[in-house]
Amino acid sequence: MLPEHSDRQTPWVATPVFRSSLAILAAVGMGILVFEALGISVFRKIGMPHELCYLREPKLIWLHVVSDSLIGGAYVSISLTLAFLVLRATKDIPFNWVFLAFGLFIISCGFTHFMEVWVVWEPVYWGSGYVKVITAAASVATAIALFFQVPKVARLVRAARENEARRVEIDQLNQELERFNYSVAHDLRGPLRGITGFSQALREELPADLSPTAAAYIERMQASVGRMDLLISDLLKYASVGRQSFELKRVSLDQVFAAAADLLEGEVTQQNAKIIVPRPLPSVLGDATLLQVVFQNLISNSIKFVAPKTTPQLEITWLTDRNHVTVFFTDNGLGIPEEARSRVFNMFERIHPGLPGTGIGLRIVHRAIERLQGKIGLNAAPNGSGAQFWIRLAAA
């Protein structure tokens, strides 16, 4: 369940459905008093029970009694179901008087039939009449309310249809854009292959033709191409994080961490980095591939951006509450200067220009978390140096 749903819950006593129902009961009671004031008791018995009209013929009596009871019971059940739905739906759709009028209409119809059963044996014709008055009032009110709802419902239907059309359009635009990004990144690779391949061929196959200066220039060219290639790879990763389809499901962060750590083993060993993680990590609602991208990037950044001669150290901790899991990545690296914190998730934003990087990694992480409907942020390092990133995801 997503966090928004469980946070604000109105106590049922405060719901419009409950309050209106109380008001209706009060009105019914008042009606009885009005009848009393007019000298008519709705409980008064008059004349003969209805069974005499049925000539005390048992089959006929039971035919009426069973049918009326079933109709009345069904009506009450329908209106209770309706009330339940309205009660549940008030979180998502605004309370609507038509539901209430409709519910009252059905329930009073039900009581009309119960009265029919009662009068078979007891001549409570005044009471039965009174219930009919209520039913008539509810029916007329519903009929009128429904009539005025027509333009509103038509508007809602139209709006829903327009929303759907717009959503489809946005989806298409997004897909097109992402496809475009993707093919641009791919088509950029072609010429790059040529530059890399032929400069390599120049150096290897025709070394005699190259002066030392020419060889040095070619080396620079190749270094630039290497950077370009890295940029394109990262752009591709970014595009694929945006394109990849997935369903939110239960994912063990422990497995995600293990997979990311596996892929980063070379870097970790090379840098002699220390990663402290109390295992097992909790599970979240997410997607294993996207989360692995997130973990891999955050861990790799922590290891990569450290002061010279510092042993990189990363501590992964987490907090859980009923609805969320927040994971903290705290490192002893170069940290993010205060003034750069707001820009850190921007595309091509490089905080440490002297060190390798394309400025796309955190953008990828941000996009992945956004797609998982989570949150990401960064705190001032608790130890004064280093960075602390956190991600918050729905608990599973």
Place this chain on the structure above:
Amino acid sequence: MKNEVLLVAEDDASDALLLELSLRRTGSHFRMIRVANGEEAIDYVEGRGVYGNRAMHPVPHVVLLDLKMPGKDGFAVLRWRRENLHSALPMIVFSSSNLRGDVEKAYALGANSFVVKPTAPERLDAMVKSLYHWWVDFNLPVTSTRA
């Protein structure tokens, strides 16, 4: 002695030359023959027209197939192979695309393998070596089982 023919269907002259350089660099036993589009690839395999002279244009052992080519593209060649039951001839897609849709479509059309063109020359060399290793040294073509 170079004997196994590697037919390369590739419209980009640079990519074709890079492949050739890599084959030379690695001392490959493949003899590379390049055609520039799907149409020519089909003509070659069928031995049509100029390709009828099998002494000059021997039957290929493996085909490297670019996907995006003018006229008949790589998909068209795969489709043609399936329709004409040339399944004994391994066709390996060699493309700069790794779009999931392209990969799925290629395999659905019967591609034997899908390789993304490597950018780094070392990776290309490694690929070229493995290609020979796998398809010539280890892989048993349908024709040999018949013999």
